[in-house]
Structures are given as C-alpha cells and as structure tokens.
Amino acid sequence: MIYDNKEEVLSLLRSGYSFDIASDRLRNDKDTAIEAVKIDGWNLKWVSENLKDDRKVVREAINNDGSSLKWASLNLRSDENIVMIAVKENGNALDFASPSLKNNKTIVLEAIKNNPYALEFASPELRNNKEVVLEACKNDIYSIAYASKQMKNDKEVMLFLLKEDGLLLQSTSKELKDDKEIVLTAIKNNPHALEYASDRLKNNKEFIKEATKISYISLKFTNPKFRDDKEIIMEAVKNWSGGIQRASDRLKNDKEFMLEVIKTNGLALQFFPEKMKNNPEFIKEAVKQNGAILQNLDKDIRNNKDIVLEAVKNCGWALEYASDKLRNDVEVVREAVKNCEFAFEIASKKIKEQYITPGILLNSEKEISNDNPWSKRNEDKSNAWADKVNSDKASDLER
Secondary structure, rough: OOOOOOOHHHHHOOOOOOOOHEOOOHHHOOOHHHHHHEEEEEEEHOOOHHHHHHHHHHHHHHHHHHHHHHOOOOHHHOOOHHHHHHHHHHHHHHHHHHHHHHHHHHHHHHHHHHHHHHHHHHHOHHHHHHHHHHHHHOHHHHHHHHHHHHHHOHHHHHHHHHHHOOHHHHHHOHHHOHHHHHHHHHHOOOOHHHHHHOHHHHHHHHHHHHHHOOOOHHHHHHOOOHHOOHHHHHHHHHHHHHHHHOOOHHHHHHHHHHHHHHHHHHHHHHHHOOOOOOOOOOHHHHHHHHHHHHHHHHOOHHHHHHHHHHHHHHHHHHHHHHOHHHOOOOOHHHHHHHHHHHHHHOOHHHHHHOOOOHHHOOOHHOOOOOOOOOHHHHHHHHHHHHHHHHHHHHHHHHO
C-alpha cells in the first residue's frame, strides 16, 4: 500500500517500514526525505533520483549510516567531503566510493581506521602500500587477507603480524618460511608455528637449539633425530621441566644423562619414567644433584633418612619437605643447617627449644667427630680440663 500522508508515512518508518511505502510525491519532497533518512540512512534508496544528488539529503543519510552512500549519486560518491563523512561513520562505505577516492590515501586510511577490513575496498595500488597495510593490521592483523601478495610476503609486515599470531607463518612465501628471524618471531608467539618452517631450518641443529630455548614444544615439529640429541634436550629442560618428555627412549633410560637433567631442572623428575622415580638408589643420586626435588617425591621417600640427608646436604631448605620424624632428627637438621642456616626455622619445635639457635646446634656435643681435627682438639681440651678438675677434687679429699 502506498501512503501520501507525510505524518502517517513517518510514523510507519519509525515502526520499521521502509520509505518505499511513500508516494512519488513524498519521495521527491526534500523535507520528507530528510526526515526519512534521519530515521534510517538506507531510506536514501527510495528517495527520488533528484534527491540522491542533494548534498543535504545525502549528508543526513550517511550521518545515520555511512553505508547508505551506496544509494547516493555517482557525483556525490565522487565527492571527497561526502565520502569522508561516510567512511568515518562506516569504514565499509569505501566500497561505494568512486574509483578515484578508493585510491585516495587519506580517505582509505580513515576508512580502515574505522574498520580495518575496509582495506578490501581500497585500490590495488593502496592495498600494496606498506603504510596503509600496516595501519589496517594494527587494528586487526587478519585484515592482511586483503593486502596485495607483495605485502603478504613483505618481511617488515610479516614480522609485525607474526608477533601477534605466529601461525600466520603458514600463509607466507617459501622465502620467508626459510628466514631465521621470521620463523623465530613466529615461534615466540606460538611454538607450533615451527611446523610451517622450511625443511632446511627444521633440520638445522643450531636453529633448533634456538627454537628449543624459546619452547620445548617446538621439538614436536623437528627432525626426530633431535629428540635423541643430549644438547638439544638439555636446552628444552632448561626452558621447562616438561621438556624431558620430548627426549627419545634411549635418553630417558640413560641414568647419567637423567641425573644431569635433575641437576639442571629438578622439577623434571615428575616426568621421569616410573622405574626411575621409584628407585631409591637413583633418587639418592638425584637429590645429591638437586636436593629441592624432595618436594616432588613420595611420602615414603621423604621419610627415608639416607635420601633426606643427601637432599639437605645439597639444599638445606629441602628440610621443609622431609617427614615430621626427620625434621625432629638432630643429625638431619644439623646437616640442613650446615647448608642453610635458615633451615633451623623448619626444624621441629622440640629441636628449636632444645638448641635455641643454629649456632648452638652446630656446636653441640653431638657434632663432635673424630674425623674433625678442630672438634677433636676441642674434645681433647675438654677431657684434659675434666681430668684436672677431678684430680684437684681427689687431692682435696686426701687432705
């Protein structure tokens, strides 16, 4: 049904109707047209051809919805001021600008500022312009999809993108996939990006060492031979304790190597083969390398005096993870305090009450050892003094 009453038409427009319900007379009436496009910019589609070339009507329409530029006359879609207003309101309005304005750098930069995906509608020349492409990517890195092939393979552009999403490496050229700086940048963001590096880099030991320093996960995508390389696996362990999981079975069963791993990163023990974690002799050797691993051991092992002694000799504060029984063992506590004076605070209440300070504990009679020349000399002096006192007492009695 066509309506010729202005107030009735505007009321219907406010209810969601489009301006095509209006009579030709109303669609050619400037005041009515202005009211219509203020309600919904796309009502510009239904105004008369004459009003589609009217600056005031079109301006009101694009102020409401920039994409309504689509229905403006070619003359106004070629007007820099009109198009600028439109792209500021909706970057995608660039799609409806004249070819010359799609090649206007100022207009395009304003459009991608509003919507980076408006890069799609820029001229081929500007989609190949590094400044324009980078500006779009700063707002949304995935707008790179609309850049030229040359820009997608530009090193500076890709370095910027890969810092945000390393997996974009898969979309780059063969040359960039073989570029060390490019691939390492990608791995820093996402270690899985190594999957898309060139075969040359994935087979280069020095490069893989650098990649592994960033993340042990990278080893998943390298030549399997590197999982059997002690030097590379050790770099992985330094990076994270779970790096040992990437080691070959041969290395995981190499006792000496695994002890070195413990020395480098004690937390790696949790990823060791069960037969090693449950072997008291291996564990005893392991805590000699890194006493702190005591915290990750089973309750029974933390109650094993031989193992705990070796642990606190290496790391005094490991006493904290010993059983209550061993934190009340003078010999164990003394060895812990020798390594770290603060370990005294971890000792049982009974020991702290008995010895009061670390110094008293270390100088107590229980510390005297025949193997310690200093202690032996003091013991001899103490015995000599005791003999003299007893001799004096005997003489006094005789008298």
